[in-house]
């Protein structure tokens with residue numbers, strides 16, 4: 047029986063109009079399905095309990111809307127507030143991943159995912175990419191397939207500016223759910239390789 051330790055995945059997100067919050071919930075759903083505990087933390091309202099949850103998490107998935115081709119100012123305020131953790135190395139070797147939503151199909155989302163990747167790298171975290179082939183790259187493909195926008199670094203989503211949550215695309219919701227599954231799976235594998243289980247026997251041990 048393989049040793050699969052329970053892991054905790056926190057989704058540290060900002061959302062001003064609610065779209066990104068729904069995507070954050072999809073990431074958390076995926077992590078739960080894969081056997082992790084999951085927490086949703088709105089970074090613009092984070093309190094001491096929220097910081098404690100992040101510090102205790104095996105993985106942190108960062109998410110925010112794309113604003114002017116970059117992370118939202120609320121998310122950036124959170125990123126800067128993590129500098130104490132950077133100083134202490136508190137998030138070193140945690141798993142990280144990211145997602146973003148924008149009004150345009152592209153909207154310069156890549157810049158946001160790169161900013162989130164660099165935040166994770168500064169903390170010494172292990173970045174987990176999306177791990178999905180593009181959903182829509184041939185004339186026979188469907189825009190309903192996961193990763194319809196063909197992004198590899200993390201999950202990218204798009205919702206029309208004049209619509210609320212109902213404007214979120216089912217492909218994007220599924221893409222975020224699958225990111226949550228992947229992060230939880232990688233976190234469990236990493237924990238199995240580094241934590242000593244109660245019975246002292248790891249997967250593959252004689």
Ligand SMILES: Cc1cc2nc3c(=O)[nH]c(=O)nc-3n(C[C@H](O)[C@H](O)[C@H](O)COP(=O)(O)O)c2cc1C
Nearest residue numbers: 061062063064065066111113114115148149150153
């Ligand atoms: C200040 C501001 C800047 C924005 N900049 C971009 C942008 O650069 N690219 C884009 O595609 N959409 C842009 N948008 C649209 C948002 O990314 C989009 O509405 C997103 O769904 C908002 O997420 P939220 O509902 O979680 O707040 C911008 C919106 C605002 C309010």
